[in-house]
Amino acid sequence: MLGRAYTIFDTAIGRCGIAWGPSGIVGVQLPEAREIETRRRLFQLYPEARETRPAPNVETAIEGIVALLRGETADFSEVALDMGGIHVFDQRVYQITQRIPRGETLTYNEIAARLGASGAVRSVAQAVARNPFVVIVPCHRVLETGGYTDKMSLHGGLISKRRLLSIEGTGSSARQTLLDVLLPVAPPRLSG
Known part of the structure; x- marks a missing residue:
């Protein structure tokens, strides 16, 4: 995969989104009032991203987010974050x-x-x-x-x-x- 991608997933507080690129996670979006608004926000932030199945690193991040939003402990130490472009x-x-x-x-x-x-x-x-x-x-x-x-x-x-x-x-x-x-x-x- 050369470009950025995203997926939407279920959590205890609603449908969240996550975007990633070749170097790791580029962003997480918590739920808006409706899923369409969550998708719109992801598109505004990452207009080049296409919806696709999560890569293994992304699956690990999603599992951790889902656990944390259920009130459980989550470990994100193995999740790669793309800090390119961040001051x-x-x-x-x-x-x-x-x-x-x-x-x-x-x-x-x-x-x-x-x-x-x-x-x-x-x-x-x-x-x-x-x-x-x-x-x-x-x-x-x-x-x-x-x-x-x-x-x-x-x-x-x-x-x-x-x-x-x-x-x-x-x-x-x-x-x-x-x-x-x-x-x-x-x-x-x-x-x-």
């Missing part, structure tokens, strides 16, 4: 963000400090907002000081950080948004 500063932010364990969060300030750039809080927030690898690079675990959960990146669809943290067992129901009430988290599926 080096953003890559460094994503590397730190990938190491935030499930059930924990960091603030933009804490990430800036770990980068040795404590004055770069706004740049960290902008990098998180540009994250094309939502869930794989768990930007929902990066909050403003005080634990405020702001909206997701462009790839977050209608899903809020608060909702993703709630699925992981980290969020507080006392601070739900209207979307969290209208789109309640599906209960985890029991296996077996």
Whole structure:
């Protein structure tokens, strides 16, 4: 496969999308209100991508996303991400963000400090907002000081950080948004 491709897949919160190229995953799209809107967003972001069956690396990513969105632990350590075209500063932010364990969060300030750039809080927030690898690079675990959960990146669809943290067992129901009430988290599926 020479160009970019994408697929749509089912999760506990709706139909998500994922796009990839020869060097790995280029983006994840969480569900919009309707599947057609999720597809439209993928087309806007990756107009050259064609729908096809996922490559093995992509299947691993999909399995992890599905598990995480069911409230289970997911391991994305073997998933190749295509960081071509992503600013080096953003890559460094994503590397730190990938190491935030499930059930924990960091603030933009804490990430800036770990980068040795404590004055770069706004740049960290902008990098998180540009994250094309939502869930794989768990930007929902990066909050403003005080634990405020702001909206997701462009790839977050209608899903809020608060909702993703709630699925992981980290969020507080006392601070739900209207979307969290209208789109309640599906209960985890029991296996077996």
